[in-house]
Amino acid sequence: MSRHIARAHALAVRVLHQRDDADDLVQDAFLAALEHLEAFDVSRPFWPWLARIIANRGLDIASSRAVRYTESLPDDLIDSRSGTPLDGAVRREIIERFRRELALLPPRQQLIIQLVELDGYDVAEIAGMLSLSPSTVRWHVHAARQRLRDALSPLRDGGP
Amino acid sequence: MTHDDRSKDSRVADALRQLDRSRSVSASDLDALTNRIVHEASGLLAQRRAPDPAWWEYPAAWARTLIPLGALTAIIAAAILVRTIAAPPALATNSERAMSDRLLLSLVTPVEDHVSPGLPRR
Numbered sequence: 288m289s290r291h292i293a294r295a296h297a298l299a300v301r302v303l304h305q306r307d308d309a310d311d312l313v314q315d316a317f318l319a320a321l322e323h324l325e326a327f328d329v330s331r332p333f334w335p336w337l338a339r340i341i342a343n344r345g346l347d348i349a350s351s352r353a354v355r356y357t358e359s360l361p362d363d364l365i366d367s368r369s370g371t372p373l374d375g376a377v378r379r380e381i382i383e384r385f386r387r388e389l390a391l392l393p394p395r396q397q398l399i400i401q402l403v404e405l406d407g408y409d410v411a412e413i414a415g416m417l418s419l420s421p422s423t424v425r426w427h428v429h430a431a432r433q434r435l436r437d438a439l440s441p442l443r444d445g446g447p
Numbered sequence: 448m449t450h451d452d453r454s455k456d457s458r459v460a461d462a463l464r465q466l467d468r469s470r471s472v473s474a475s476d477l478d479a480l481t482n483r484i485v486h487e488a489s490g491l492l493a494q495r496r497a498p499d500p501a502w503w504e505y506p507a508a509w510a511r512t513l514i515p516l517g518a519l520t521a522i523i524a525a526a527i528l529v530r531t532i533a534a535p536p537a538l539a540t541n542s543e544r545a546m547s548d549r550l551l552l553s554l555v556t557p558v559e560d561h562v563s564p565g566l567p568r569r
Protein backbone atom coordinates (compact mmCIF):
# COMPACT_ATOMS: atom_id res chain seq x y z
CA MET A 288 0.00 0.00 0.00
CA SER A 289 2.83 2.40 0.84
CA ARG A 290 4.00 2.03 -2.76
CA HIS A 291 0.82 3.55 -4.08
CA ILE A 292 -0.36 5.91 -1.35
CA ALA A 293 1.48 9.03 -2.57
CA ARG A 294 0.34 8.59 -6.14
CA ALA A 295 -3.19 7.74 -5.03
CA HIS A 296 -3.34 10.83 -2.85
CA ALA A 297 -2.01 13.07 -5.61
CA LEU A 298 -4.67 11.75 -7.96
CA ALA A 299 -7.41 12.23 -5.35
CA VAL A 300 -6.29 15.83 -4.79
CA ARG A 301 -6.39 16.38 -8.55
CA VAL A 302 -10.01 15.26 -8.66
CA LEU A 303 -11.36 16.82 -5.47
CA HIS A 304 -8.88 19.69 -4.82
CA GLN A 305 -9.19 19.52 -1.05
CA ARG A 306 -6.92 17.61 1.31
CA ASP A 307 -9.58 16.23 3.64
CA ASP A 308 -11.81 15.11 0.80
CA ALA A 309 -8.80 13.52 -0.90
CA ASP A 310 -7.88 11.63 2.30
CA ASP A 311 -11.41 10.24 2.52
CA LEU A 312 -11.43 9.31 -1.15
CA VAL A 313 -8.11 7.44 -0.91
CA GLN A 314 -9.29 5.54 2.14
CA ASP A 315 -12.57 4.71 0.46
CA ALA A 316 -10.78 3.53 -2.69
CA PHE A 317 -8.33 1.27 -0.83
CA LEU A 318 -11.14 -0.30 1.18
CA ALA A 319 -13.22 -0.79 -1.97
CA ALA A 320 -10.23 -2.42 -3.67
CA LEU A 321 -9.77 -4.72 -0.69
CA GLU A 322 -13.45 -5.59 -0.64
CA HIS A 323 -13.51 -6.46 -4.35
CA LEU A 324 -10.12 -8.10 -4.51
CA GLU A 325 -11.65 -11.09 -6.35
CA ALA A 326 -12.33 -8.81 -9.32
CA PHE A 327 -8.65 -7.88 -9.60
CA ASP A 328 -6.63 -9.71 -12.23
CA VAL A 329 -3.31 -10.51 -10.50
CA SER A 330 -1.50 -10.77 -13.82
CA ARG A 331 -2.03 -7.02 -14.30
CA PRO A 332 -0.47 -4.13 -12.38
CA PHE A 333 -2.38 -2.88 -9.35
CA TRP A 334 -2.01 0.85 -9.87
CA PRO A 335 -4.25 1.30 -12.97
CA TRP A 336 -7.02 -0.61 -11.19
CA LEU A 337 -6.74 1.53 -8.07
CA ALA A 338 -6.45 4.71 -10.15
CA ARG A 339 -9.68 3.82 -11.96
CA ILE A 340 -11.49 3.41 -8.64
CA ILE A 341 -10.17 6.74 -7.35
CA ALA A 342 -10.94 8.61 -10.58
CA ASN A 343 -14.45 7.25 -10.98
CA ARG A 344 -15.49 7.72 -7.37
CA GLY A 345 -13.85 11.13 -7.21
CA LEU A 346 -15.53 12.35 -10.39
CA ASP A 347 -18.89 11.15 -9.09
CA ILE A 348 -18.37 13.22 -5.95
CA ALA A 349 -17.09 16.24 -7.90
CA SER A 350 -20.02 16.12 -10.32
CA SER A 351 -22.57 15.88 -7.52
CA ARG A 352 -21.29 19.05 -5.89
CA ALA A 353 -23.52 22.00 -6.60
CA VAL A 354 -20.76 24.57 -6.12
CA ARG A 355 -17.50 24.30 -8.02
CA TYR A 356 -14.26 24.46 -6.11
CA THR A 357 -12.75 27.91 -5.75
CA GLU A 358 -9.77 29.05 -3.74
CA SER A 359 -8.26 32.50 -3.39
CA LEU A 360 -4.67 32.80 -4.53
CA PRO A 361 -1.96 32.98 -1.87
CA ASP A 362 0.09 36.19 -1.87
CA ASP A 363 3.37 34.55 -2.85
CA LEU A 364 1.88 32.66 -5.75
CA ILE A 365 2.67 35.01 -8.59
CA ASP A 366 6.10 34.56 -10.03
CA SER A 367 6.83 38.14 -11.03
CA ARG A 368 9.62 38.21 -13.57
CA SER A 369 9.58 41.90 -14.45
CA GLY A 370 9.43 43.15 -10.91
CA THR A 371 7.27 46.30 -10.95
CA PRO A 372 4.20 46.27 -8.68
CA LEU A 373 1.93 46.99 -11.67
CA ASP A 374 3.25 43.99 -13.60
CA GLY A 375 2.74 41.83 -10.52
CA ALA A 376 -0.86 43.00 -10.20
CA VAL A 377 -1.61 42.35 -13.86
CA ARG A 378 -0.01 38.92 -13.73
CA ARG A 379 -2.00 38.15 -10.62
CA GLU A 380 -5.19 39.18 -12.37
CA ILE A 381 -4.43 36.91 -15.31
CA ILE A 382 -3.69 33.93 -13.10
CA GLU A 383 -6.89 34.61 -11.20
CA ARG A 384 -8.76 34.57 -14.49
CA PHE A 385 -6.99 31.34 -15.42
CA ARG A 386 -7.99 29.79 -12.09
CA ARG A 387 -11.62 30.75 -12.60
CA GLU A 388 -11.58 29.30 -16.11
CA LEU A 389 -10.02 26.09 -14.80
CA ALA A 390 -12.72 25.82 -12.12
CA LEU A 391 -15.40 26.22 -14.79
CA LEU A 392 -14.16 23.24 -16.82
CA PRO A 393 -16.20 20.06 -16.37
CA PRO A 394 -14.60 17.93 -13.60
CA ARG A 395 -13.50 15.24 -16.04
CA GLN A 396 -11.85 17.73 -18.40
CA GLN A 397 -10.22 19.52 -15.49
CA LEU A 398 -8.75 16.26 -14.28
CA ILE A 399 -7.53 15.25 -17.74
CA ILE A 400 -5.69 18.49 -18.46
CA GLN A 401 -3.97 18.40 -15.05
CA LEU A 402 -2.95 14.78 -15.45
CA VAL A 403 -1.43 15.57 -18.86
CA GLU A 404 0.22 18.90 -18.10
CA LEU A 405 1.32 18.38 -14.51
CA ASP A 406 1.66 14.68 -13.85
CA GLY A 407 2.88 13.54 -17.24
CA TYR A 408 0.28 10.83 -17.78
CA ASP A 409 -0.09 9.80 -21.40
CA VAL A 410 -3.38 9.60 -23.26
CA ALA A 411 -3.58 5.79 -23.13
CA GLU A 412 -3.14 5.74 -19.34
CA ILE A 413 -5.84 8.35 -18.83
CA ALA A 414 -8.15 6.56 -21.25
CA GLY A 415 -7.75 3.35 -19.24
CA MET A 416 -8.25 5.18 -15.95
CA LEU A 417 -11.43 6.94 -17.03
CA SER A 418 -12.82 4.20 -19.30
CA LEU A 419 -12.73 6.53 -22.30
CA SER A 420 -11.35 6.08 -25.79
CA PRO A 421 -7.95 7.69 -26.47
CA SER A 422 -9.52 9.99 -29.06
CA THR A 423 -12.04 11.26 -26.49
CA VAL A 424 -9.22 11.98 -24.07
CA ARG A 425 -7.34 13.84 -26.81
CA TRP A 426 -10.45 15.88 -27.52
CA HIS A 427 -10.77 16.83 -23.84
CA VAL A 428 -7.10 17.86 -23.74
CA HIS A 429 -7.57 19.98 -26.84
CA ALA A 430 -10.76 21.66 -25.56
CA ALA A 431 -9.29 22.38 -22.11
CA ARG A 432 -6.06 23.79 -23.55
CA GLN A 433 -8.05 26.04 -25.84
CA ARG A 434 -10.07 27.55 -23.00
CA LEU A 435 -7.12 27.93 -20.67
CA ARG A 436 -4.96 29.44 -23.38
CA ASP A 437 -7.65 32.04 -24.01
CA ALA A 438 -7.57 32.95 -20.32
CA LEU A 439 -3.82 33.52 -20.61
CA SER A 440 -4.06 35.45 -23.87
CA PRO A 441 -3.07 38.89 -22.41
CA LEU A 442 0.27 37.31 -21.42
CA ARG A 443 0.76 35.86 -24.86
CA ASP A 444 -0.29 39.04 -26.62
CA GLY A 445 2.55 41.07 -25.16
CA GLY A 446 1.27 41.62 -21.65
CA PRO A 447 3.58 41.74 -18.62
CA MET B 448 -2.79 23.10 -32.87
CA THR B 449 -4.69 19.98 -33.79
CA HIS B 450 -6.80 17.47 -31.95
CA ASP B 451 -3.94 15.00 -31.90
CA ASP B 452 -1.39 17.35 -30.45
CA ARG B 453 0.05 15.56 -27.44
CA SER B 454 2.84 18.00 -26.68
CA LYS B 455 2.64 19.96 -23.46
CA ASP B 456 1.60 23.56 -23.56
CA SER B 457 4.26 25.36 -21.52
CA ARG B 458 2.16 28.45 -20.65
CA VAL B 459 -0.83 26.40 -19.58
CA ALA B 460 1.44 23.99 -17.70
CA ASP B 461 3.22 26.88 -15.92
CA ALA B 462 -0.06 28.45 -14.86
CA LEU B 463 -1.37 25.11 -13.63
CA ARG B 464 1.84 24.52 -11.72
CA GLN B 465 1.58 27.92 -10.01
CA LEU B 466 -1.91 27.09 -8.84
CA ASP B 467 -0.81 23.63 -7.76
CA ARG B 468 2.22 24.65 -5.70
CA SER B 469 0.49 24.79 -2.34
CA ARG B 470 -0.76 21.22 -2.48
CA SER B 471 2.31 19.18 -1.56
CA VAL B 472 1.72 16.56 1.12
CA SER B 473 4.38 15.61 3.65
CA ALA B 474 5.58 12.07 4.26
CA SER B 475 4.19 12.17 7.79
CA ASP B 476 0.75 13.13 6.45
CA LEU B 477 0.89 10.14 4.11
CA ASP B 478 2.00 7.89 6.97
CA ALA B 479 -0.94 9.08 9.05
CA LEU B 480 -3.29 8.37 6.16
CA THR B 481 -1.75 4.92 5.68
CA ASN B 482 -2.28 4.13 9.37
CA ARG B 483 -5.86 5.33 9.16
CA ILE B 484 -6.55 3.06 6.20
CA VAL B 485 -4.84 0.08 7.81
CA HIS B 486 -6.90 0.62 10.97
CA GLU B 487 -10.15 0.81 8.97
CA ALA B 488 -9.18 -2.20 6.89
CA SER B 489 -8.22 -4.43 9.82
CA GLY B 490 -11.80 -5.64 10.33
CA LEU B 491 -12.12 -6.40 6.66
CA LEU B 492 -8.79 -8.24 6.61
CA ALA B 493 -9.68 -10.31 9.69
CA GLN B 494 -12.91 -11.33 7.98
CA ARG B 495 -10.98 -12.39 4.87
CA ARG B 496 -8.43 -14.39 6.87
CA ALA B 497 -11.06 -16.30 8.88
CA PRO B 498 -11.53 -19.87 7.52
CA ASP B 499 -14.89 -20.88 6.06
CA PRO B 500 -17.21 -22.32 8.73
CA ALA B 501 -17.70 -26.13 8.81
CA TRP B 502 -21.09 -27.54 7.75
CA TRP B 503 -22.08 -28.43 11.30
CA GLU B 504 -21.58 -24.85 12.50
CA TYR B 505 -24.79 -23.75 10.79
CA PRO B 506 -27.15 -26.22 12.58
CA ALA B 507 -25.18 -25.67 15.80
CA ALA B 508 -25.80 -21.95 15.55
CA TRP B 509 -29.52 -22.51 14.97
CA ALA B 510 -29.96 -25.30 17.57
CA ARG B 511 -31.07 -23.01 20.39
CA THR B 512 -33.98 -21.82 18.28
CA LEU B 513 -34.87 -24.91 16.28
CA ILE B 514 -34.91 -27.56 19.07
CA PRO B 515 -37.52 -25.81 21.30
CA LEU B 516 -39.53 -24.88 18.21
CA GLY B 517 -39.53 -28.51 17.01
CA ALA B 518 -40.51 -29.82 20.46
CA LEU B 519 -43.38 -27.32 20.69
CA THR B 520 -44.65 -28.29 17.24
CA ALA B 521 -44.57 -32.01 18.17
CA ILE B 522 -46.53 -31.38 21.40
CA ILE B 523 -49.21 -29.38 19.56
CA ALA B 524 -49.51 -32.04 16.85
CA ALA B 525 -49.83 -34.84 19.46
CA ALA B 526 -52.53 -32.91 21.33
CA ILE B 527 -54.54 -32.39 18.14
CA LEU B 528 -54.20 -36.10 17.27
CA VAL B 529 -55.35 -37.26 20.71
CA ARG B 530 -58.37 -34.95 20.63
CA THR B 531 -59.36 -36.16 17.17
CA ILE B 532 -59.20 -39.87 18.16
CA ALA B 533 -60.98 -39.41 21.50
CA ALA B 534 -63.91 -37.36 20.13
CA PRO B 535 -67.21 -39.41 19.48
CA PRO B 536 -68.37 -39.54 15.87
CA ALA B 537 -70.88 -36.82 15.07
CA LEU B 538 -74.51 -37.98 14.63
CA ALA B 539 -75.91 -37.61 11.16
CA THR B 540 -78.88 -35.28 10.68
CA ASN B 541 -82.21 -36.47 9.19
CA SER B 542 -81.57 -34.96 5.78
CA GLU B 543 -78.07 -36.53 5.63
CA ARG B 544 -79.51 -39.88 6.62
CA ALA B 545 -82.23 -39.63 3.92
CA MET B 546 -79.65 -38.68 1.29
CA SER B 547 -77.42 -41.63 2.14
CA ASP B 548 -80.44 -43.98 2.03
CA ARG B 549 -81.32 -42.74 -1.47
CA LEU B 550 -77.74 -43.19 -2.58
CA LEU B 551 -77.61 -46.72 -1.21
CA LEU B 552 -80.93 -47.55 -2.88
CA SER B 553 -79.80 -46.27 -6.26
CA LEU B 554 -76.69 -48.44 -6.05
CA VAL B 555 -78.49 -51.68 -5.24
CA THR B 556 -81.52 -51.17 -7.54
CA PRO B 557 -81.15 -52.86 -11.00
CA VAL B 558 -80.70 -50.49 -13.96
CA GLU B 559 -83.81 -51.81 -15.82
CA ASP B 560 -86.08 -50.44 -13.14
CA HIS B 561 -85.04 -46.87 -14.00
CA VAL B 562 -86.04 -47.10 -17.67
CA SER B 563 -89.16 -45.06 -18.45
CA PRO B 564 -92.18 -47.31 -19.12
CA GLY B 565 -93.15 -45.25 -22.23
CA LEU B 566 -89.94 -46.10 -24.12
CA PRO B 567 -89.62 -49.32 -26.19
CA ARG B 568 -87.34 -51.93 -24.69
CA ARG B 569 -84.54 -53.46 -26.75
